[in-house]
Amino acid sequence: MNTHNNDFDFSVNDSDIKTPIIDTVVDDDSNTHASHTTTPNVQPQIPVDTAPFIVLCGPPASGKSMILKSLASYLYESGDGYTIMANRTLLNTVKYQNDCTHFDKVIGKPNERMENTVDYLMADISDRTGNVVAHFLEAPGEDFFSLTKSDEEPNIAFKNYMHHVAQTSPDSNKQRKVIYIILLDLDSATSFRNNPELRKKYQDKMMKLYRDFVLDHPSRVILLYNKVDLPQGGKWANANSCRNIKAVRADAERNYKNLFFTRKFLFWDIEDFSFLPYCTGSYPDDGSYTASGPAYPAALWKEITKQLW
Ligand SMILES: Nc1nc2c(ncn2[C@@H]2O[C@H](COP(=O)(O)OP(=O)(O)OP(=O)(O)O)[C@@H](O)[C@H]2O)c(=O)[nH]1
Numbered sequence: 001m002n003t004h005n006n007d008f009d010f011s012v013n014d015s016d017i018k019t020p021i022i023d024t025v026v027d028d029d030s031n032t033h034a035s036h037t038t039t040p041n042v043q044p045q046i047p048v049d050t051a052p053f054i055v056l057c058g059p060p061a062s063g064k065s066m067i068l069k070s071l072a073s074y075l076y077e078s079g080d081g082y083t084i085m086a087n088r089t090l091l092n093t094v095k096y097q098n099d100c101t102h103f104d105k106v107i108g109k110p111n112e113r114m115e116n117t118v119d120y121l122m123a124d125i126s127d128r129t130g131n132v133v134a135h136f137l138e139a140p141g142e143d144f145f146s147l148t149k150s151d152e153e154p155n156i157a158f159k160n161y162m163h164h165v166a167q168t169s170p171d172s173n174k175q176r177k178v179i180y181i182i183l184l185d186l187d188s189a190t191s192f193r194n195n196p197e198l199r200k201k202y203q204d205k206m207m208k209l210y211r212d213f214v215l216d217h218p219s220r221v222i223l224l225y226n227k228v229d230l231p232q233g234g235k236w237a238n239a240n241s242c243r244n245i246k247a248v249r250a251d252a253e254r255n256y257k258n259l260f261f262t263r264k265f266l267f268w269d270i271e272d273f274s275f276l277p278y279c280t281g282s283y284p285d286d287g288s289y290t291a292s293g294p295a296y297p298a299a300l301w302k303e304i305t306k307q308l309w
């Protein structure tokens with residue numbers, strides 16, 4: 001069955017509406033898509049189908065786009081039959097169509113980074129026969145944790161589209177399987193090691209995500225300690241491998257204790273998440289970029305497939 005269909009949810013939620021972006025140049029490849037409509041859909045149109053979703057959750061600049069790009073390039077190169085491609089139906093804004101074009105071009109170029117700040121990006125993972133086996137979603141960091149309204153966090157509600165992601169169609173109670181990848185980066189300029197107050201709020205917001213969309217849902221959480229090349233000046237991990245996973249995990253657990261949730265099963269406490277380190281590459285000061293080795297995307301992909309199928 002091809003799960004990639006053209007029925008979409010057109011319900012509008014005020015909090016989802018953004019100002020259309022009209023000043024972006026459209027290149028040739030995406031022009032056909034953008035010019036067919038005159039009224040941009042500026043709220044995400046979640047496909048009405050049964051394909052699982054993988055959602056990257058993290059604050060602004062936490063590394064979501066580069067993780068999606070790194071995994072896509074790995075799938076492109078590893079040749080195990082899966083392909084990944086932007087799904088242009090999420091939004092018909094000019095910016096979105098341009099970001100899709102750029103994403104599709106950059107997948108095959110491992111040492112190129114995503115050029116723009118991507119707001120939304122939905123990419124479909126297809127198997128050998130062309131069936132869409134999962135949708136991958138990146139959304140703006142502000143949708144998960146607002147730095148500009150941090151006073152109001154963690155009480156800002158998740159946007160309406162997140163509810164549509166969690167169910168197979170807006171008017172059905174059938175829940176969709178979703179893997180939420182929660183980013184735990186602690187040491188980049190935008191992250192929270194040295195700001196316990198924001199760190200606690202982010203943790204509480206992710207607990208809210210767990211309560212709203214994971215508990216009592218057929219969904220899973222991957223705690224991803226990304227930018228793992230940064231802590232301890234690279235002592236624990238570099239762009240090719242993680243040498244001290246024990247120390248990495250202990251560091252994450254110390255700082256985001258409540259996210260390492262367990263549930264009781266008979267006499268045991270069972271971990272209700274998976275934990276992985278991740279690095280997308282090296283980012284020297286001269287602005288260049290070299291992709292990380294395959295160990296990180298290979299492990300993430302393995303975990304995703306284990307959770308999904
Ligand atoms: N050291 C290191 N830096 C990283 C890594 N991944 C990303 N970065 C840095 O983090 C920056 C932001 O990454 P993005 O992937 O654009 O982050 P994002 O979460 O998509 O950001 P927004 O979409 O703007 O919210 C990059 O430009 C890099 O400078 C990593 O594995 N290691």
Ligand SMILES: [Mg+2]
Nearest residue numbers: 064065117118
């Ligand atoms: Mg991004």
